[in-house]
Amino acid sequence: xxxxxxxxxxxxxxxxxxxxxxxxxxxxxxxxxxxxxxxxxxxxxxxxxxxxxxxxxxxxxxxxxxxxxxxxxxxxxxxxxxxxxxxxxxxxxxxxxxxxxxxxxxxxxxxxxxxxxxxxxxxxxxxxxxxxxxxxxxxxxxxxxxxxxxxxxxxxxxxxxxxxxxxxxxxxxxxxxxxxxxxxxxxxxxxxxxxxxxxxxxxxxxxxxxxxxxxxxxxxxxxxxxxxxxxxxxxxxxxxxxxxxxxxxxxxxxxxxxxxxxxxxxxxxxxxxxxxxxxxxxxxxxxxxxxxxxxxxxxxx
Amino acid sequence: xxxxxxxxxxxxxxxxxxxxxxxxxxxxxxxxxxxxxxxxxxxxxxxxxxxxxxxxxxxxxxxxxxxxxxxxxxxxxxxxxxxxxxxxxxxxxxxxxxxxxxx
Numbered sequence: 380x381x382x383x384x385x386x387x388x389x390x391x392x393x394x395x396x397x398x399x400x401x402x403x404x405x406x407x408x409x410x411x412x413x414x415x416x417x418x419x420x421x422x423x424x425x426x427x428x429x430x431x432x433x434x435x436x437x438x439x440x441x442x443x444x445x446x447x448x449x450x451x452x453x454x455x456x457x458x459x460x461x462x463x464x465x466x467x468x469x470x471x472x473x474x475x476x477x478x479x480x481x482x483x484x485x486x487x488x489x490x491x492x493x494x495x496x497x498x499x500x501x502x503x504x505x506x507x508x509x510x511x512x513x514x515x516x517x518x519x520x521x522x523x524x525x526x527x528x529x530x531x532x533x534x535x536x537x538x539x540x541x542x543x544x545x546x547x548x549x550x551x552x553x554x555x556x557x558x559x560x561x562x563x564x565x566x567x568x569x570x571x572x573x574x575x576x577x578x579x580x581x582x583x584x585x586x587x588x589x590x591x592x593x594x595x596x597x598x599x600x601x602x603x604x605x606x607x608x609x610x611x612x613x614x615x616x617x618x619x620x621x622x623x624x625x626x627x628x629x630x631x632x633x634x635x636x637x638x639x640x641x642x643x644x645x646x647x648x649x650x651x652x653x654x655x656x657x658x659x660x661x662x663x664x665x666x667x668x669x670x671x672x673x674x675x676x677x678x679x680x
Numbered sequence: 681x682x683x684x685x686x687x688x689x690x691x692x693x694x695x696x697x698x699x700x701x702x703x704x705x706x707x708x709x710x711x712x713x714x715x716x717x718x719x720x721x722x723x724x725x726x727x728x729x730x731x732x733x734x735x736x737x738x739x740x741x742x743x744x745x746x747x748x749x750x751x752x753x754x755x756x757x758x759x760x761x762x763x764x765x766x767x768x769x770x771x772x773x774x775x776x777x778x779x780x781x782x783x
Contacts, residue, residue, distance in 0.1 A: 458708075462756060484708060484710065484715045484716075485708075486717070487707055487708060487717070487725070487726045489726060490725070490726070498707075498708070500708045500709055500710070501756065501757075501759070502756050503708070503710050503711065503712050503715075504712075504715075505712040505713070505753060505754075506712065506754075506755070506756050509753065520756065536716060538716050538718070541716075541718050541720075542720050542721070542722075543718075543722055543735060543738075545738060545742075546713060546714050546718070546732075546734050546735050546737075546738035546750075547713070547714055547716075547718065549713050549738065549747070549750050549751060550712060550713030550714060552751065553712055553713060553751065553753055556753065557753060565716065608716060608717050608718055608719050608720075608725050609716060609718070611720075
């Protein structure tokens with residue numbers, strides 16, 4: 380089975396999906412969902428206390444996926460750990476066999492449900508990428524030589540539909556300059572805005588995977604549009620979900636996801652599916668978008 | 681709006697940010713540009729009534745024709761604060777001990 384890095388280097392159209400770790404120690408449901416995706420996706424992202432809500436360690440759960448035969452994308456943020464912890468966790472990730480690392484700043488602690496938490500932010504996403512550049516070259520942050528370097532494949536996130544976009548593009552360019560090789564984007568709902576972003580992103584030698592968010596109701600569409608930065612669900616799509624009613628909303632959401640994939644697949648290098656609690660629908664999206672089985676010719680298991 | 685930290689922890693940063701201190705104005709104290717929490721129109725996700733300081737810095741540098749400054753990769757911050765705090769505590773413990781010995 381091709382790794383994410385090998386598939387990127389081969390120029391395959393990439394499919395990654397997001398899978399939050401369990402809230403607790405019971406892995407049954409997590410393993411079951413991940414099992415359905417074997418051979419159907421290039422990699423599975425494991426979120427790191429996403430939205431500042433505590434879940435099992437993204438490092439530990441990435442290792443679980445690796446043992447199942449998946450290629451995990453280990454997400455690491457600067458919110459919960461200082462530079463010592465970040466460097467040591469990255470060494471730990473390599474030792475465990477994890478290669479893909481998605482570097483993020485992290486949602487602020489007050490976004491979550493343990494608002495009294497002390498935010499760390501010792502390093503930002505650019506600086507975490509720079510740490511990986513160093514560790515891959517066998518050096519720590521203060522230029523000490525490592526006894527064995529890492530071989531990590533670093534990536535980060537991009538926000539194609541944020542307005543104003545320009546300040547974020549400056550940061551995007553910085554991330555590329557410190558070694559980001561792939562980008563997974565915030566959910567795309569406006570192919571024209573995404574195209575504008577891609578015209579700029581295309582001048583850099585990086586792989587871009589467009590975020591695809593599965594909407595399951597008109598209420599959810601309004602919520603993400605109003606409360607999640609960088610997401611803009613057009614009125615036309617909200618209306619479509621509303622018209623479908625409670626019974627038909629999931630079906631309408633699947634239609635929207637497939638429609639979006641069809642509109643953007645020619646512009647970018649892959650897609651990154653976020654199903655938020657409906658991970659069992661991911662194979663359905665892939666099948667309807669003719670991304671099942673993966674066009675890269677990956678084999679089951 | 682444009683003021684620098686009284687006890688600046690990142691001495692030369694404000695020279696590259698149009699005099700606006702991102703450490704004071706960004707909840708995450710980011711030094712390399714905005715996070716993904718920029719709300720439409722350039723507000724901050726954490727404090728929704730605030731402008732994102734990095735959007736303001738971008739606009740100011742662009743107007744001054746100095747956008748290249750924002751492209752510099754800023755190193756991890758030198759947080760000497762904690763080392764200094766340890767030194768202060770060591771000093772005060774030394775003074776306490778000296779007092780006890782003399783008294």
